[in-house]
Structures are given as structure tokens and as C-alpha cells.
Amino acid sequence: MIERILPSVIAAHHAFDDAVDAELFPQEAAVVAAAVAARRREFATVRRCARESLATLGIPPMPLLPGERGAPLWPRGTVGSMTHCSGYRAAAVARADEITALGIDAEPHQPLPEGVLDAISLPEERAHLSSLGADRHWDRLLFSAKESVYKTWFPLTHRWLDFHEASVSFQPAERTFIAELLVPGPRIGEDEVRRFHGRWLVDQGIVLTAIALLPARPNLRQVARLGCA
Template structure:
């Protein structure tokens, strides 16, 4: 599902693609990686190892040298030279997305189960206007857990932000706008669906014409509300743009930030 919301020059790999068992994945960690995670519980070690195995397969597909991926500040992965990437893991899914440093300035991907946030969490992870929008759109399109989607967009924003600033970004430090794709046939088709008792989430669609599992997809915009200065010498981080999708029981958000002067490549 992640590849659906990434441009073609960004490689994504999930654990299901590797054809490995957990013991082999854990044993394949580089010694420096294993040392960093040695005191963690078994489930955390497994997530750590699986995500890095996905990343190394993505490096291979990119044609980049494969090497260890250690943890840096705030747990940020430290990538080998020439590679920009992001890791994500949740119940039943671990994944990595990587691009060439010449074409990608920063990446942020987050995947979560498509289920509601726990009671009270929405207000803790959103701005008041975001929470109000989530509640309003949830009445119109209740088949989508908009609160969890907003959460993944916030997490993807942070993952794209931190490597370029080395500064914390709180949930209230970025304003996220989520825009659902129009159903096939455009706005009138969507209006006809609602008139016939079907919402847009039931009009399954994606750009790959594989409608059997896609629930919903769309675009996201994340507007930074704090000091936008970056430390990599690039332009200020005023606004991020990305995509989101809900498929197979998961919701995923992705942000791809390009270097200055490089036109974006749409997924």
C-alpha cells in the first residue's frame, strides 16, 4: 500500500516482501545495530530488525551500497551516504521507504491500523480546528477513521521535519489539511453516490485500477507553525505536501520533500 502514495523514484519495501523468518532477520543485524537495541524487549528488537531489513532491501533496489542503519538523535535513523529514508512499524507491518539524496531531501512515512484513536487522544494530538474538522467529516464519511489518519499525517510530518532541523515538532506545531480524492466520475458522481445512500469511501478507487481493497485515498498538506529554518542549507520548511491511503486495514501517510530546484515527481 505504501508504494501507492510515493513517487516512482522512491522505493518502499514491507516485511511481507522479504520472505524471511524473524530469527533470520534478527540475526542479520549489523553488530552496531544489535548493540543499540540489546536492552530492548523482544518485540522492540524485532521491529527494529525488520524495519532495517526492509531498508537494506530498498538500498539494493536503489543500487546503493548496503550498510548499518544506527539510531541517532530522538531515535532518527542515520542513513549511509547518498541515501535518504524513513522507517515505520506497527502491529503486523514493518516497512521502509528510501530515495537517492540527489532527488529526495527528506522523507516521512507513517502507517497505523485503521481504527479510531483512544478516547481523548484526538484533542491531545490536534489543533482545535483540526479536531473540529475530523468530527464534522466523520459524520459525513463515518467509514473512515479520520482521527487516525490525521495522526499518521502528523507523524509523517515529524519524520520529514526532524532530520532537516534537529528540533522537536509538537502536534500543535503543524496544521494538517486532508483532502480526499474525488471518486471516479468527479464531483457529480460523488453527489449521485450520496443521493443513493453511498458515500465516497464506498466508491473505491486508486490510480492503479486495483479497487478490490482500496478504501480511500487523498492528498495532505502540512503547514509549519513554528520557526521553519532548516540546518541542511536548504529552503525553510514552511509547508509539506504528501499523500495518504487506507487499504487492507491500515492507514498510511507519506511526505516526500525535494531538494531546491528539483521538480516533484507525482506518484
């Protein structure tokens, strides 16, 4: 499902539950040794998805450990992102020379709990959401888009990004969104990134959002391979 909103150059795998036993490397098992069983299972399933995605790129299985502030440490020369929510787990990876940074997020397609929208949004975003149709839980889509923004942002900057430091707007007909960064953005080559462009999908009761940041000046081969799967 997640592959529908990712360029085909990105390898992605998903699971709807933890039914298939997923093995962890000892270093990974140590990370979640004290966690509850549900957390251990989602941690393992999403790593199975990530290893399947890496295999598509020809990269053999290896431990995928959390690094600084929980951001996963991907094999050298790759970028990636992982997500898990009730009923869905997914991982996506790409070669770093084709995709500069990547963020994916999954959420249940349900309204946010009381009070959360006010905490995570700007007044202009709340006005924008109220102008959109009632056919989607746009508050949840906004939350998910912001999680994808952070997962894209963090590996580039190694800095926290507050929910009020990016302003997200949706283009419903195109199933896209734009996140304007309200603080100085990461530098890619000589250019400062001012906004992230993302895609979204609602299917099977799940909200999915994804951002794939391209190299500053993609070459023709890279442009040709960027169509969605």
C-alpha cells in the first residue's frame, strides 16, 4: 500500500499484522528486551519489512538499530524510514544517491483525540482543514504529514522540529501536501530546502503519508525513475 505514494526508485514492504515470526539480530533484541510484547513484535515486523526492502536493493540482512533520538541507522549509502500503527507496519528504503531523505508515516484513519489538533497545528492550518471536505479525517492526515516531515527532517539536521515549525497544506485532488518550513531548512548542496513535498493516501482504514526528498540537482536518469509505482 505504501508503495502507491512513493517513487518507484524506493523499495518498500508492509505488513498488516505481526502474524509472521520476524527474527531479530541479538543487538536489536537487546534494544527491546525490556519492552512489552506488542512493542517487541512491531519492532521485529517492521525490521523484517525493512530487510525485505533492503534486499530489493541487493543489501544483505544486517541489524537496524536506533541511533540518535531513535532515528534508525541505515546501511551506508542508503536512506530509509519505518512506521507502525494499529493494523499496519511499513518500511521504505532507497539508495542515497537517488533519494536524499525519506519519511513515511501510518496512522489509523480516525479523528485525533480531543485537544491534540490544537496542540499540533497552527491557526492557519486549522482554517485550511475546515475548508476541506468532510470525507477524510484531515486532522489525522495533518498529524501524519507532520510525522513524515520530522522523519525526513531529522536525519538531515539532527535537530528537533516542533509541530509549529512547519505549516502543512493539502491538495486533495492530487493527493499531495506541501510542508513549508518556518525555520531555516537543511542545506542540500548549495541550496536551502524551504519546503517538503509529500503524498498521502487513505485506504483500508489507514492514513499513509510519505515524503521523498530528491537530490538538489537530479540527473536525467534519476528524473526518469521517479514515477510512482
